Amino acid sequence: IQLTQSPSSLSASVGDRVTITCRASQGISSYLAWYQQKPGKAPKLLIYAASTLQSGVPSRFSGSGSGTDFTLTISSLQPEDFATYYCQQLNSYPLFGGGTKVEIK
Amino acid sequence: EVQLVESGGGLVQPGGSLRLSCAASGFTFSSYDMHWVRQATGKGLEWVSAIGTAGDTYYPGSVKGRFTISRENAKNSLYLQMNSLRAGDTAVYYCARVSPRDESGSYYYGMDVWGQGTTVTVSS
Numbered sequence: 001i002q003l004t005q006s007p008s009s010l011s012a013s014v015g016d017r018v019t020i021t022c023r024a025s026q027g028i029s030s031y032l033a034w035y036q037q038k039p040g041k042a043p044k045l046l047i048y049a050a051s052t053l054q055s056g057v058p059s060r061f062s063g064s065g066s067g068t069d070f071t072l073t074i075s076s077l078q079p080e081d082f083a084t085y086y087c088q089q090l091n092s093y094p095l096f097g098g099g100t101k102v103e104i105k
Numbered sequence: 106e107v108q109l110v111e112s113g114g115g116l117v118q119p120g121g122s123l124r125l126s127c128a129a130s131g132f133t134f135s136s137y138d139m140h141w142v143r144q145a146t147g148k149g150l151e152w153v154s155a156i157g158t159a160g161d162t163y164y165p166g167s168v169k170g171r172f173t174i175s176r177e178n179a180k181n182s183l184y185l186q187m188n189s190l191r192a193g194d195t196a197v198y199y200c201a202r203v204s205p206r207d208e209s210g211s212y213y214y215g216m217d218v219w220g221q222g223t224t225v226t227v228s229s
Contacts, residue, residue: 033216035150043142043199086149088150088152090211090212091212096142096149
């Protein structure tokens, strides 16, 4: 199973609504997670089971989708949200998507 | 405090071997599946290996036959034995924990705790 994220990068302003998509090459039900990674730091779990917010993650982050098409949405981009985001399928071989870098416009 | 701390990284020649360690604290280590994930400079995340609570192991094709993941629950420790190393194995290696798989064999939860990473450089 392969995961394709789009876009690979985007430029946005503080306050913007940002949407990142992740497409699986075959159905994975809701077995998908999203991570945020900042330079020089380990990834941070944002969402699991496609739409469940990890404890402590701000509510401006949300996830949706099932089967092959998934979305991560940041409702109002904050300065601390500029980072790279990865999706990950959670089956026997938990591979990652290629990443989406969110940059300041 | 729940914590994972990797060690053992360094410079190794192509064809050489290295053993990484990951020390866990603050949680019941034996109750979690454990993973290794790596990241080459400027590149994305690459899943490297997994070990279940029962000692079952999983690898992607890129490292299968060269890397061996193991755990020692009595020492709250995870290991990655890396043999026949190549330049393409150069990366920061992270350990991470996940709650065990469900009845479908998939993970419901994601990797919720990560170490800070240890750097492996394969070069002559």
